[in-house]
Amino acid sequence: MQKPILWLLLLTAFLVPAGTAAAQDSGRWQTISEQDGVTISFDTQTLRYADAAGTTIIFWQKNLLTPAAAQEFVTALNLTGDKAHLSYFLEERRIHLANRSSAIDELDLYDTQQTLLETNRIQTPVWESIKPESAGEAVYRAVAAYLTAHPQQIFPAAAQ
DSSP: OOHHHHHHHHHHHHHSOSOSOOOOOSSSEEEEEEETTEEEEEETTTOEESSTTSOEEEEEEEEEEOHHHHHHHHHHHTOOGGGGGEEEEEEEEEEETTTTEEEEEEEEEEETTOOEEEEEEOSSOOOEEOOTTSHHHHHHHHHHHHHHHOGGGSBOOOOO
16 A cells, blocks of 8 residues: 555544534435545445355445545645545445454545546555544444344345
C-alpha cells in the first residue's frame, strides 16, 4: 500500500466521529454519519457474509467529501495531478461481528465525475479493533442493524 493511502485511512478514523445517528436513505447507499465534511454510507447491494458461519461480513463503504474536506485530504496527503480532484473514496471492508474488528481489502479514489483516480488492493489486510464511540463503531452498528432488519437480502457466503 502506498504511504499516502495509509494516511488517508488514518485520517478517516479521526475526522469522522460517530456522533450522528444513522439516517436511512431510500436507495442503495445507507447513510451512517455526516460530520466534518465527510458522509459515510454503506452499500446494501454488496453486503454479504464472507464465511458460512456468518461471523464476518464484506461490503463497500463510501466516504463522500465536501469540497472543503476534499481539499483538506488533498493538502494533508500532498496529492497532485488528477488525484488533487479527489471527491470520494470507496473501501471494500470486512467486519468480524463477534470480535468487533474490521479490515479494508481495497481502497479506490474517485473524482467528481466518478472517474477512478487510484485503486489500492491491500495484499494483507490489517485487522483493527473497533473502538467505542468511533466512526468504526458507527459503521459496525449501522451494518449490524441492517443485517438484523433485512436477513433475507444478505448474500450468503459462497460454497467453499
